Structures are given as C-alpha cells and as structure tokens.
Amino acid sequence: MKKINKILVANRGEIALRVMRSAREMGIKTVAIYSEADRQALHVRFADEAVCVGPPASSASYLRAEVILETCKRLGVDAVHPGYGFLSENAGFAQMVEDAGITFIGPSPYAIELMGSKLAAKAAVAQYNIPMVPGTEGAISDVEEAKNIASQIGFPILIKASAGGGGKGMRVVENVAEFEEQMKLAVSEATSAFGDGSVFIEKYIGSPRHIEIQVLGDTHGNIVHLFERECSIQRRHQKVVEEAPSAVLTPELRAEMGRCAVDVAKACQYKGAGTVEFLLDENLNFYFLEMNTRLQVEHPVTEQITGLDLVKEQIKIAQGEPLSFSQEDLAIYGHALELRVYAEDPANNFLPDIGTLTTYKRPQGLGVRVDDGFEEGMEIPIYYDPMIAKLVTFGKDRQEAIEKMIRAIDEYQITGIETTLPFGKFVMEHEAFRSGKFDTKFIERYFKDPSVLKATPSQEEEELAAVLAALFAGQAKATTGTTPNAAPASGVSEWRRNRLK
Ligand code: ADP
C-alpha cells in the first residue's frame, strides 16, 4: 500500500472543495491551484496550501499540465486529483503525473485514452455482447458513403464527434437533403472543439432516457457497480436534473445494466470511479453510449443512496487498497435528486447569465446538501463553466425527495443573476416528472413557453424581498451610518477573518 499524504487538486469550484473535504477527513494535506480570477475562491481558502498557476483563461492556468506538475514536485505532493472537466480525461497528463512518480487518482492513461474516443470504446467492448446504438463502427469521412449508411440506418440520425464531450459535437440530421451540410459542420466543429475531426453516425433514438451506471474498480481486479443515475432532464444534451434510483428500472433491468457496465469497465481494466452511460428506449431496451473515466458531476446522488463517499473510495483505490465490499454488500437506501444550479437564464434558452451574487443564501435542513464554491458578493467568472452549485435532496422515497427539493429551491436565495432554480421547481412540479414518465425531450416537449416561470411566487417574492431590502438598507444607513452586510473596511471577508483568528 502506498499511503497518500498530500493531494493537489487540479481543479476549481465546488468539485475542488468537495475533494479536499474528503481528503482532510482522511488526514491528507491538500494543495489548491488557482487562476488569477479565482484568488478569493473558497477552494483556495480551504486548502492547506494554494498556488496561482496563471491568468484567468483555462488554457493559461487550469490546463497547464507542465506548471501543475512542477507545482506538485516543488510542494512534495504525492497524488493528483483531477476532478471533472479540465485535465481529468487527458491521458497525456495522467501519464506525465505517473512518470514523475506521483499517483494519479483515476484510471490508467490507457483506459482514459481508450474510453476518450467513443469509437475506440465501442470497439473495445464489442467482445462483451453489449447492446449498441445502431451506427457506423469507424470514423466516416466520405460524404457519399456516409449518406448511404445514414439512409440504411434510417433518418433521423445523429452525427457525433468521436472525441466529443459535455454535450458538444453532436448534430441531428432529419433527412438526406440536409446531410452533406450537417456533416461538414460536424467535422469542422469537432476539429476546432476537440482537435480531432473524426465523426461517426448513430441512429437517433427518438425519446430515450439517459441512464448511467456508476462503477468502482480496484487495483486487484475487483469491479462493482453502484446502481444507476437517471439524467434525462437535459438542455443542449447536457444534464440539469439527476436522480438515483431511476423511476423506471426494475431490479432485473438494473442488474443487467449493472452487469454490462462492469463488463465495459473490465474491457479497459478499469480502476477508480467511472461511469458507463446508456440510452434506454420506450421499450426498455438499453444501448451503450460511452464511458466517462472520472468522477461525474452528479456523483452525490449515488453517495446519498449508497452511503459511500466516492472521493474516499477513489483515494483508497489509488493507495492500492482492495474494495472493502462486494456487489452483494451494496443496496439502495431511499431516493436522491440533484439540481444543477447554473448561472443561466432558463427563460432565455438557458443562456449563461454572468454577474455578482448580490444575495446568496443556501437552503439547509434534513436531507438537503449543497455543493458549491461561492459565497455572497462573489462574482461568477466568465471564464469557466457557469455552474454555481449542486442542490441535492435525499428522502425515504422519490416523493419525499421531490418535496424536499421544492422546499429547498424556495429557501435558496440568489439575486444578481438568473439561475436554473425556477426551472428546477417547474420540473419538480410537473406531472410528467412526478409520474416518472419523461425522457430527454422533456424541455422540448413541456418547456416551450418559459414565461410560465415568471409567474412562480418565488420570483415575485424575490422582487418583493429586494424592494424591502433596499428600503431597510436606506433606513439603516440613515440611523447608523453604515450599510448592513457590507464588506468590512479591511476588504477581508467575515469568513476569512474568522479563520485567521
Ligand atoms: P457529467 O458527464 O459529469 O455529467 P458534463 O457533461 O456536465 O459531465 O461535463 C462536466 C464538465 O466537464 C463540464 O464542465 C463540461 O463543460 C466539461 N467537459 C466534459 N467533457 C468535455 C470535453 N470533452 N471537452 C471539454 N469539456 C468537457
């Protein structure tokens, strides 16, 4: 066993904090890296040591593998946790870390590389009899040939970037007339976004649900699954609401999808935490989509229903410890929901709405977990993913988790920017969601008229609260000469002062 004493978290925001919290509980020292835009960030304050790695742009800071590695060596770091996004699925970075004799908390560079290409992944799992979406086996470059294949598969089809991720690099083609133009666009997008223009064709499944399976593998060849997460509520092919377990999986289907996910992990000798994604059609047939070789944004819902801390499991695996449980030891308790609170305007096509969190008050109470990286008065930087927080609720069953989510959304106070909170409430109150009869077309089908959000009481309440707060601030100023809640003159926040005491 190789005991880890000091971890550098090569990430920012909520996930950096979340990783550091588990490390600290394990008695492991933490190192934060940050860009010039993140000097005041919570992950920087939480860490035992923090190092600025460059200017705001990701390419000049969080993506600078060499600088990050130098920092590791200089500070005597013995392991790197990459979080999600940034360098987490960069096989070259994982290799550099390992070559320097430092532990990469994640799978092998080989597994990252293999699963990073959707096409290579499909080829690697072919021997395991795993159902796949009908489509091309390899990359296609000849337009005429591609057109023929698309016609054989039957429109609509999807052109996908093999190296794609984060919902980007996908184009739906409705008929043969649109094909050529869409393919050209897909190739050029894939080239500019992922540095790899390889595209392939998949049948476009009409109304699928997105169901994914969490897996854990150790370095002794043991692989288990931690059941499913349903992530069908999406905008731009990216998740907004997730839950575990899914409202539609039977124990048999769960076991079968779990078995397939474990086989996918076996195909790349997977170690660490990973996720195997599937689509599930109306007849409950499932198809392998891809594997994400990292901790997923929505991992907290799995933690809530299994009672496991996935980051601790990742660290223990990286130390060479065998899993302390087998598949039979694992069971689902209760139900968990997650709402990604993005700085986006749901009434305006979910466009990012960057600004300052003039009010920021988290909900609390039994069964409510908030993973975030901000506090009141902070700005949401324009340089990175606009996620403010993940609001997670946990109840004895789905109904209770939904009730808690509605209560927590109402309790959450954010002003200064638009967020996905009102959209989350719309979902929780919608009959299709409550009855479990929904799929990835939820937004398209039921959220055509976003003006419904404007009528929700929480928005009106917010406006009223803002007016009252302004009035109150005016009064307070007149009587005491100070503004309530203003930053102390020293410029050091209350939080920081408490810590420095
Ligand atoms: P998850 O699969 O964990 O639900 P998301 O699709 O929401 O993840 O992506 C997690 C983060 O990683 C986001 O910040 C997203 O922008 C980023 N991301 C994921 N894949 C890629 C990729 N291939 N290229 C660039 N960014 C990516």
Ligand code: ADP
């Ligand atoms: P990414 O790497 O961007 O996460 P995925 O292959 O995981 O790409 O797909 C993301 C989402 O796009 C899925 O959850 C689903 O909503 C949609 N999608 C992907 N492939 C298909 C398909 N063949 N048919 C219908 N929808 C699809």
Ligand code: MG
């Ligand atoms: Mg995916």
